[in-house]
Amino acid sequence: MITADGVTVRLGGRVLLDDVSITAPTGAVTGIVGPNGSGKTTLLRALVRAVPLAAGRVSVDGHDIRARSRRWIARRVAEVGQRAEPDPALRVVDEVALGGLAEHGPLRAGGAGQDDRVAGAIDAVGLTHRALDRLATLSGGELQRVALARAIAQNASHVLLDEPTNHLDIRHRLEIVALLGRIAPTVVVVLHDLELAAQVCDHVIVLHGGRVAGAGAQCDLLRPELLDPVYDVVTRRLVDGAGRSRFDFALPGPASVARTPSIRTPQTITQENP
Amino acid sequence: MTVRSTPAEVVASVRRSRRRSTTVVAALLAATGLAALAALAIGPVPIDPATVAGVLGDHLLGTGQGDWPASAEQIVWATRAPRVAMALVAGAVLAVAGVMLQALVRNSLADPYLLGLNSGASTGVALVVLVAGGGSALLFSGAALAGAIGAVLLVLLFAGVAHRRGPFRLVLAGLAVGYALNAATSFLVFSSDSPEAARSVLFWLLGSLATVQPLALAAASVAAVIGIAALVIIAPLTDALASGDDSARSAGIDPERTRIGLMVGVSAMVGVTVAAVGGVGFIGLVVPHLARRLVGGRHRAVIPVVALLGAILLLAADTVARTAFAPQEIPVGVITGVIGAPFLLLLLRQDSRA
Structure with a gap:
């Protein structure tokens, strides 16, 4: 915490x-x-x-x-x-190995003992195919x-x-x-x-x-009550069928009032903001 | 290029590249030995390499006296060996200082003299020779060392270390102090009554290994061995700093303190060396670029390679300097400049293509 x-x-x-x-x-x-x-x-x-x-x-x-x-x-x-x-000039593996510096100290950081952890971290972000490439590339x-x-x-x-x-x-x-x-x-x-x-x-x-x-x-x-003054926009929050929040923003002023979301299918969206 | 698709393959590749770095260092160590042997053999009086090896073996390992003439022993051990040793030590120190400063200020065009070190040393020497009327070679070295340290202190003062503004201010302060001290040196040379003294200062400014003081050689050797070993041990700190202050902090390092600490350490190492050999340029600028091509940017791998390449390069340059126009000596700084400038341009051109 x-x-x-x-x-x-x-x-x-x-x-x-x-x-x-x-x-x-x-x-x-x-x-x-x-x-x-x-x-x-x-x-x-x-x-x-x-x-x-x-x-x-x-x-x-x-x-x-x-x-x-x-x-x-x-x-x-x-x-x-x-x-x-x-x-x-460093390679991907060299830069990721610096993650071990705080835990292992400068003498042992980047040593063979941490190779598996470094390779695993690179794999987790989907960069295994570039692990040995220089960062410049x-x-x-x-x-x-x-x-x-x-x-x-x-x-x-x-x-x-x-x-x-x-x-x-x-x-x-x-x-x-x-x-x-x-x-x-x-x-x-x-x-x-x-x-x-x-x-x-x-x-x-x-x-x-x-x-x-x-x-x-x-x-x-x-919610719009908080977001509108903070961002100085007009916010509409929409929750789709999967329970995910979508936001539609417009500049404050008369033109924005008539604006409606265009891509989303109306059946799956419940409008929270009256 | 092989496609590495699993973490296990990455681990195997990393281990292979570590072995490759070790092989490169071993090959360079052998090359350094051969270069030293050749440099000891080459000169106005050529000495048979077998005799050189015999003399070295006798003095270093106690293998016993051979049937070589006393004059050969005198030339190899008393005349050439200190100079060869100094070239190896100075080359290693200047090259390592170059790679360190390039990392610390995050600029691949930085060199060991960035912090006004060389300018300070020159001003010190000019003061001693031109104002105080000269003195022993030891006094030269002392004045150079004092000048170098004084310049670094000035740079740190002007950069406002306490304000923690990052490496760029150090570069600017280094440039400013360097220019100011160069102006002071030029003024001293210009206003000198003695052409001979002015000439000796100018010769020193260009760097020379012609007169090697045993004490200066010992001091530079100790500084080189301790300094380079320490830098290899703490190399990951340099890696983290080279990736920027945020990177260093995230790795658990205090970026300002670590940078200043490393700079002061490197400056002391260079100061002792500059005091012994004068302003030899380009080694610290060129060698790191070459070394990174061989073993990549990781400082634990690159520092030993830089040290050995720097040693070989300065030794080669000095051998040319003392033999090309013998008995006339050329300042070694002239040779390193002649080799270094086109070489650097070539590297930059290849880099821009890559």
């Missing part, structure tokens, strides 16, 4: 996070959503002490991380950033999957992911989504796509202007 308690982050006179308190429980996927600049990435970074806190505290399994070493944190929390720019989507494989190889009980499906094609997006719930006991994921958040997250935190606008179970939270 990761908790943030009254976390405030200031950078260059700007307040990026203002008194943010959240809990990411064990055994759940916690989603962080919100418009651009709402502080999602900063919050994720604050959870691993990658940004200095002006106030508040972050705890991992009840331990205040301020008092802990980088290695202590890395043994419990793996993070996958939005823009991974790994050394292009990989596409953006493949690099994203390499970063995920490294987090899997890190064997941490908490995994933080920033937009993990950003550069992925449909097939790999579905695979990563299916993997999210199994990657670690505690998963925190920043997502732009609300439908995806509704699909994969048990628990959602909505940020707006560096503050928590709402937090709770996704089905209770992702």
Whole structure:
């Protein structure tokens, strides 16, 4: 479990996070959503002490991380950033093997004892056929999957992911989504796509202007009453026959009122928003 | 290329590539030995390689005196061996420093002198020779070392280590300090009354292994062995840093502290070497590119290869420098530049095609 308690982050006179308190429980996927600049990435970074806190505290399994070493944190929390720019001269296996650094230390990291775990992590993200290739030859989507494989190889009980499906094609997006719930006991994921958040997250935190606008179970939270002011749009939430949430967004104003969803079959959709 | 479709095949391939790295290192060790043997044999007075091996065996392993003339022993052991040893040590140190700095500032055009080290050492030497009126070779080395360390401290100060702004500021500060110190050296040379002293400074600036001080050789050897061994041991830290600060932090490393620590360590190693041989360029820039082609980018595999290739390259360059226009010496920096520049262009051209 990761908790943030009254976390405030200031950078260059700007307040990026203002008194943010959240809990990411064990055994759940916690989603962080919100418009651009709402502080999602900063919050994720604050959870691993990658940004200095002006106030508040972050705890991992009840331990205040301020008092802990980088290695202590890395043994419990793996993070996958939005823009991974790994050394292009490394091969996929070399980069994924760095996941073992926190657990095994520099002397034994990347040794023969960890080969099976590294190969398994690469297989989990579907990159076995490229395992021995240099990172310079990989596409953006493949690099994203390499970063995920490294987090899997890190064997941490908490995994933080920033937009993990950003550069992925449909097939790999579905695979990563299916993997999210199994990657670690505690998963925190920043997502732009609300439908995806509704699909994969048990628990959602909505940020707006560096503050928590709402937090709770996704089905209770992702409603027009909350989303409209946060995103400054008109939202319609639709639940299809399979119980999946669909969102239809429009710009506020007279033109948007008449807009209707065009692709979905009306029989399978019940409109929640009157 | 074989298609690896199962994790077991990946594991087998990884193990094969580790064995390949070991084979490359073994082959390079043998090549280094042969190159040293050849360098000891080549010179104004050619010595039979068997005699060279005999003299080395006698001095290093105590295999006993052979029936070679005393003059041959004198030439091989007293005249050429210190110079060959210095070339091997300096080549290894400069090349390893190159690969380290390229990783630490994440720029494949970085070289060991990036942090103003060479410029600082030059200014130190110029001050001693031109202002204080010269002195022993040991004083030269001391002034160079003090200048190099002073320059690195200036760079770290200007880069604002405390502000933690990442590697780019270090590069900028290194460039600025380097230019300022080069200007100071040029001014000192220009304003000197003694053409002879100015000439000796210029010769030093280009790098030379002509006068090897036993103390400087010992210091550089110790720094090289300890430094390179430590860098191989902690190589995964360098891998993580080369992938960026976020990558390093995620792996449980403090990126700023680790980078500064490694930079100071590498600078000390280079400082001791530069103090002994002057500003030998291009080794640290060219060799890492070549080594990565042989064994990939993993630093545990690449550092030993870089060290051995650097040693061989500088030894070859120095052998050319002392024999090509004998009895006239060419500064070895001229040779490394002549070999290094086109070689680097060739590599860059091949890289852009790949």
